[in-house]
Amino acid sequence: LMKHSTGGYLSKGFEYKFLPSVYLVVFILGLLVNGWGLKSLAQKWKKLGNVNIFVLNLGLANMFYLPTLPFLVVYYFKGSIWIFGDAFCKITRFCFNLNLYGSIGFLTCISVYRYLAIVHPMRVLGRITVTHSVAISVMVWLLVGVQSLPDMFYPKNKGKIPKCYHTTSTARIEDYLIYSLGWTLTGFFIPFLITLSCYGHVIVILCRKNSIQTDTKQRSLRLLFILILLFSVCYIPYHIFKNLTLWSRVLEKQKICRDWSNGAFIAHQISRGLVCLNSALNPLVYLHVNEEISAQLRHSLSQLIKEMYQSFV
Template identity: 30%
Template sequence: MNCLALWVMICKTKPWNRSTLFLCNLTMADIMWMLTLPFLIHYHFARLQWVFGDLACKMVRCMYHACFYSSIYFVTCISLDRYLAVVHPLQSFFLLSRRQSLYVCVGIWVLTSVVSIPSALMTFITPCSQNRTVCTLYIFSYNTNKTLPYTSVSTVTGFALPFVAICYSYWSCTKELKKHSIQKKKKLFRLMYSVLIIFGLMYLPYHLVRNICIVLRAFWSNQTRLVYSSDVAFSVEMAICSFNTCVNPFFYFVTSSNGKNSLKETLSTCCGETKQQVRFKVAAVHPV
């Protein structure tokens, strides 16, 4: 779905606007995030046996962290873009032009890459029991004097502030739309509420459980059963957030009118070509 959305945006959606730019970067963030999956899938299927070396371990963990938060920031940008379009439609082009939007995207990539470096520095491969070599994740490290401040800052800047911005954007959009008699108003409300609920349900439990894992190691490390339970819960939340990251671009893409029309056109063209190919083969086998 990510590759299809990216291809349609690049080849079929013209001209590009701010929303398309943010959507394209969101899609690229999630595609890059998916590139880390083969390494992690092999790692887990091999029963936590890392065979790709220390550098690859650090790069995979860093890339996972950077793309994860890039996705959150681009979702926030899309929400702010809708806020400007609905609440400040005339001033929006001066407040955030396409060139400024490009600068914002570049800034997000630079920011998330820089702030993800500590996650790589706190990652290393280490020998474990049963002749295994584990690619550690900083969440499971007992060096909590580094991991606890890092996860706290990441939670505030990477989730809490974006979540507040998204809530404010859709709350303001709701207030503004109620003042006008717009067709499909209920559909717009359902769409905004769905985005807000999905974002909260996916990312809020993830950050809560992640911080709980580190806090337990910092203050109750002797509670091994509790620590193990929190680790299992965090692994489940990682899987849930991973699913949301995969469907993010496609979900936001089809909810935009230009994107939806381009996607319908592409699919109808593909289906039409397929039908013509089938008719040609049938005619070749059974000539009239």
């Protein structure tokens, strides 16, 4: 076991093998699926509806983060030695936060709009325009930017060996824990409750009303499953173990050691790998919000399978 620079103990080499492997896979897969999704939306630019504006911004949030992953791969392959400068380190971490909380914000917007369309269709029909969606999207970006900006003012690199801390150095850890808890509340927990409430109500309505088409019910249930998957795998573990690890570092600074601190730290490293998967999983939302994109994918896949079959025959 070795002492980690951010507090806690872990098996030697775990972080340097796990994280770069995940980042590399997400980088390749994320560029492919997000590039395809954004291209499909761009082809239907004039037909973009209210919800598709949020889907477009969801894809943009992913594309802000994906180009930074190769630099993080190099960082962890080199044993947490950052060679790209302190300013770019902060930009890289800022892009991660824009992606994470931008994704959560736009998934919440999609959930609210789906809720209004299914539960209150007559009240919102024609009243919510594309202009409203654009204005809300701008507000989401501003809110995410304001929440993420303070993170850039915390030191990310202390000591002789150049680092690029995910959070901050031990000197400011108490302040950062308070900031992180507030950030978790406003950037994750409140949007999560809104999403949960919206889809909980939607499921109740879908189960009660026989007038709603079976296709609409199935698409809504599939989208709910995707959101549950995203929150359960990517978002919930990350926020729990991030704050637990920060707390354990505060206790360690006060010369108080807890038996769970090592487990929390390792779990946090795993959750960091899982949270970046949202950039590869978010495009699943494209397929269940936009019918034309889903149909286009099915057509492309059938053509690909047909061509492969003919080449073998």
